[in-house]
Amino acid sequence: MNQLSTSQRVFRGVLLGLVILFFMFPIFWIFLMSFQTNEQILRIPPSIFFEPTLINYQALITGRLETQAGNLDIAFMENLWNSVFLSSSAVLLSLVLGVPAAYAFARYRFRLGEDIAFTILSFRFAPPLLVLLPLTLYFEDIGLSNTYTGLIWVYQLISLPLILWIVRGYFEDISPDIESAYRLAGHSWLQTFLKISIPLARPGIAAAGLLSFIFAWNNFVFALVLASADKQPVTVGALAFVTASGIQYGQIAAGIVLSVTPTLLLALYAQRYLVEGLSLGAVKG
Amino acid sequence: MSSTSSALAAPKSGRLRKKILPYLLSLPALLVCIGILIPFFTAVYYSMMRFRLNLPYLKGFIWFDNYINFLSDPAFWNTVQISLLYAFLTVGLELLLGLGIAVLLQQPSKFNNIVSVLLLLPLMTAPALASLMWKLMTNPNFGILSYLVSLLGFSDFKWASDPSTALLTVVLVDIWVYTPFIMILLLAGLRSLPKQPFEAAALDGVPQSFIFFRITLPMLMPYLLTATLFRLLESIQQFDIIYSMTQGGPGDQLMVFQVQAYLEFFQYTNVGRSTALLMVLWAITFALSNVFIKQWLRLRERTHGNG
Numbered sequence: 001m002n003q004l005s006t007s008q009r010v011f012r013g014v015l016l017g018l019v020i021l022f023f024m025f026p027i028f029w030i031f032l033m034s035f036q037t038n039e040q041i042l043r044i045p046p047s048i049f050f051e052p053t054l055i056n057y058q059a060l061i062t063g064r065l066e067t068q069a070g071n072l073d074i075a076f077m078e079n080l081w082n083s084v085f086l087s088s089s090a091v092l093l094s095l096v097l098g099v100p101a102a103y104a105f106a107r108y109r110f111r112l113g114e115d116i117a118f119t120i121l122s123f124r125f126a127p128p129l130l131v132l133l134p135l136t137l138y139f140e141d142i143g144l145s146n147t148y149t150g151l152i153w154v155y156q157l158i159s160l161p162l163i164l165w166i167v168r169g170y171f172e173d174i175s176p177d178i179e180s181a182y183r184l185a186g187h188s189w190l191q192t193f194l195k196i197s198i199p200l201a202r203p204g205i206a207a208a209g210l211l212s213f214i215f216a217w218n219n220f221v222f223a224l225v226l227a228s229a230d231k232q233p234v235t236v237g238a239l240a241f242v243t244a245s246g247i248q249y250g251q252i253a254a255g256i257v258l259s260v261t262p263t264l265l266l267a268l269y270a271q272r273y274l275v276e277g278l279s280l281g282a283v284k285g
Numbered sequence: 286m287s288s289t290s291s292a293l294a295a296p297k298s299g300r301l302r303k304k305i306l307p308y309l310l311s312l313p314a315l316l317v318c319i320g321i322l323i324p325f326f327t328a329v330y331y332s333m334m335r336f337r338l339n340l341p342y343l344k345g346f347i348w349f350d351n352y353i354n355f356l357s358d359p360a361f362w363n364t365v366q367i368s369l370l371y372a373f374l375t376v377g378l379e380l381l382l383g384l385g386i387a388v389l390l391q392q393p394s395k396f397n398n399i400v401s402v403l404l405l406l407p408l409m410t411a412p413a414l415a416s417l418m419w420k421l422m423t424n425p426n427f428g429i430l431s432y433l434v435s436l437l438g439f440s441d442f443k444w445a446s447d448p449s450t451a452l453l454t455v456v457l458v459d460i461w462v463y464t465p466f467i468m469i470l471l472l473a474g475l476r477s478l479p480k481q482p483f484e485a486a487a488l489d490g491v492p493q494s495f496i497f498f499r500i501t502l503p504m505l506m507p508y509l510l511t512a513t514l515f516r517l518l519e520s521i522q523q524f525d526i527i528y529s530m531t532q533g534g535p536g537d538q539l540m541v542f543q544v545q546a547y548l549e550f551f552q553y554t555n556v557g558r559s560t561a562l563l564m565v566l567w568a569i570t571f572a573l574s575n576v577f578i579k580q581w582l583r584l585r586e587r588t589h590g591n592g
Contacts, residue, residue, distance in 0.1 A: 012389060015389060015526075016390075016400065019389070019404075020403070022464070023403070023404050023406070024406075025405050026389075026415075027410070029418075029429055030421060033421065041425075042426060044427070044432065045432060046429050046452050051552065052480070089329045094492055096313075097313045097317060098314055100311070100314075100317075101311040101314040103310060104307040104312065107307075112306060112309040113311070116311055116315055117311075118578070120314065121578070122574065123321065123484060124573040125570055125573075125577070126325070126570060126571075127522050127523075127542070127563050127566045127570060128524075129543050129547060130325060130564070130566075131327050132324075133328065133546070133560060133563070134324035134560070135552050135557070136386070137556075138323075138324060138327070154321070156317050156321075157321060160314060160318070164314065169358060169585070169588075169589055171588055173589060178379070212317050214409055217411065218409070218410070218412065218413075220412065220524075220525040221427065221524050221525065222318050224528075225547075234414070235413040235414060235525075236415055238413070238414060239413060239417065239462035242417060242420075249424075251507065252421065253421060253517065256414050256421075259411070259414055261402060263409050263411070264406050264409055264410070264412070266409075267405050268405075268406075271405060274405060275469050275473045278469065278470070279473075280581065281510070281588070281589060282581050282588060283508065283584065284477070284588050
């Protein structure tokens with residue numbers, strides 16, 4: 001591929017430049033906005049040169065927003081905590097439920113096994129509201145409406161299929177001979193599973209866990225339907241915050257930056273596994 | 286693999302334990318999911334009822350009347366039309382763009398790898414938050430994009446709040462979030478293609494365009510199909526971006542299935558109509574997902590080989 005002419009090379013460079021501009025600019029711009037006062041934001045023409053301020057982050061973290069109209073209490077840090085708590089609990093539960101199941105589907109051919117695996121996979125593709133709307137009525141009856149328990153349970157719809165199918169692929173790639181050898185040395189099935197199978201599949205388990213954490217964090221519709229203000233994660237909370245704070249654009253930008261930073265950092269950290277995870281194990285990165 | 290598993294459990298534990306072990310391992314996961322199947326069947330039942338939360342005394346079983354009413358309901362056909370338009374427009378454009386970018390980044394150089402990692406960031410941004418970012422950028426008072434188009438002479442460009450540009454704006458956000466998905470699948474596909482056909486073609490002096498259309502594209506087809514079907518499945522159900530940007534408006538410009546069903550349920554409290562609408566969407570996604578899963582299994586088989 002070294003026979004590219006100079007003009008072709010320039011053309012490629014320009015195209016790549018446009019691609020980077022389009023995909024990176026929004027993140028860059030909102031990041032800048034989060035360090036500006038409202039006056040700086042409203043200035044025309046907009047400028048990338050300004051004196052950065054931390055007041056937006058200060059207001060979000062202390063939960064008190066001082067405006068000309070008076071003080072406003074904001075619960076944004078609570079939303080951030082809800083996101084952390086809901087996503088990590090959902091992923092932990094999915095790992096506890098999903099890893100043994102993934103092992104069963106990878107190692108044993110049993111009656112209904114494949115049917116069960118595909119039923120769980122099919123949840124990934126059904127319209128979420130179809131389940132969520134009747135659930136709102138049920139949750140009221142069984143006392144689960146607006147509880148972390150109810151939300152974490154429903155979040156399994158996001159994380160469980162992902163973990164099940166990615167980890168299954170990893171277990172299938174491990175040769176069963178290693179396990180057999182360990183069993184023949186007199187260890188029980190459970191010991192073999194914990195000491196041999198799980199450590200060997202650890203990269204897959206970690207990747208699936210990180211990815212499903214990102215997807216749980218990014219989810220919007222589940223909590224929109226099932227959670228009230230005090231249980232809402234950042235995705236829903238940010239929208240409510242926009243409505244409530246109205247024209248506090250700097251705070252909105254800072255809120256967005258705080259909300260997306262965890263997933264973006266995780267994505268950069270786990271990027272090696274992303275391709276495989278996103279395709280549910282169908283494509284190797 | 287099934288043959289080796291028998292050797293695994295044989296030593297002491299006996300046949301019965303070996304038989305129930307896989308069920309024991311998968312049962313907890315299944316139970317959690319069965320809890321979710323119940324509301325699904327409830328939705329099927331509700332979709333055949335006259336059921337409004339604000340008029341409980343009217344509640345009754347009416348078989349397929351909700352569905353039959355759809356046939357003569359222009360709002361329903363508007364929803365079908367706009368959902369299909371949205372899905373095909375977004376997936377079509379993302380496919381073209383994603384393929385183009387994947388080809389640009391095909392050579393595994395350090396720079397190209399950094400760019401492909403950076404392009405993951407929009408995909409990992411929550412779509413609901415991405416919409417807020419674009420909302421800030423298209424704000425008529427200070428939005429940078431509104432300012433830029435005003436320099437081009439469109440001084441009153443209203444983006445998502447104008448009926449004539451609302452679809453374009455949400456499609457743009459969708460493209461920003463999801464093009465990287467298609468790009469990284471196709472990039473992984475491109476880099477996994479065997480080298481020989483390309484070397485042979487280069488030796489024979491075959492023109493680049495011929496190589497692309499006659500060798501690259503056909504060999505990339507399984508990846509293209511998987512990515513397309515996956516995105517179609519998601520795009521026809523799009524809720525987050527549209528709801529955060531416009532809540533289905535202006536007017537009924539962007540009333541796709543899930544947004545319409547959401548408003549039907551929470552604003553008009555018409556449970557029967559809302560669930561019937563979702564059942565129609567479910568039928569579409571069910572058909573699509575069957576095609577997708579076949580395609581996905583074929584590709585997965587190739588990736589993981591025969592164990």
